[in-house]
Amino acid sequence: MNLSIVIPLLNEAESLYELHHWIAEVMQSNGFSYEILFIDDGSTDGSWEVIEALQQKDSNVKGIRFLKNFGKSQALHAGFARTQGDVVITMDADLQDNPEEIPELYQMIMEEGYDLVSGWKKKRFDSVIGKNLPSKLFNFAARKTSGVKLNDFNCGLKAYKSEVVKTVEVTGEMHRYIPVLAKNEGFGNIGEKVVQHQARKYGSTKFGMERFIRGFLDLITIWFLSKFGKRPMHLFGAWGALMLIIGFCFALYLGIDKLFINTSGRLLTERPQFYIALVAMILGSQFFVAGFLGELILRNKKQAKNYHIKEVLNLKE
Structure with missing residues (x-):
């Protein structure tokens, strides 16, 4: 099979018939063998009924329905696990992504x-203020933090080798950072293509300030995972060693001062250096413990899905 087209969606019933017709037209005109995999992420507007109706007319249509809204990353994860094409295309269901970009x-x-x-x-x-400006700020921060030189991390229209989607683990809110996750797994040949953006025809955007804030928090997470995800002790151990050295130096200074210089001075507990030494050594010990725990968890973790599928359509379980 040439292509698997994975489309996560939430309450996009109005656009699905038009989107399916547009994709099918492009696929047939280019002679592709393909599958269209819709992932209904807990829609409440009848989107699943539309997907069922489309499948009755077109055997290339397949579907996954979640029990509730688990998020776009989980929808992509479920879709990626079931793709059969040599190339996997992801796109949004709101008609803002143009299927005519797929052949290129x-x-x-x-x-x-x-x-x-x-x-x-x-x-x-x-909207310039509502989405464009936050998106530009986010993309700038993502480029600087990740080292992946893309202008638009948030674009839903992407193409992947099958091996990429079968390797990367897309969890939490990490769908924005699939290129970074792919790079971390060794898939470094990442390209970019200018694509046509369509004005939204139906419904309303799911983007909001909450997603913008979560995006930046996820950026910090992906930076940490990229740098220290497979060696947490390197970060926590370094900070722990630094804190312990600082604490030891203050303690040594207090001991020498008390024994040889200011033998009749104040009690150690009356001096601020005592508390600096105490806090630094406690923090250092805690950093070391955090590093050890991170290493233990990393070596014993079990991969678990954080979504639940209600039913599938035209797919093998």
């Missing part, structure tokens, strides 16, 4: 050898 994205993977190609919505039709 496919060629960039298959002919130019990219592991991953991310879309770049250079010209956007979103």
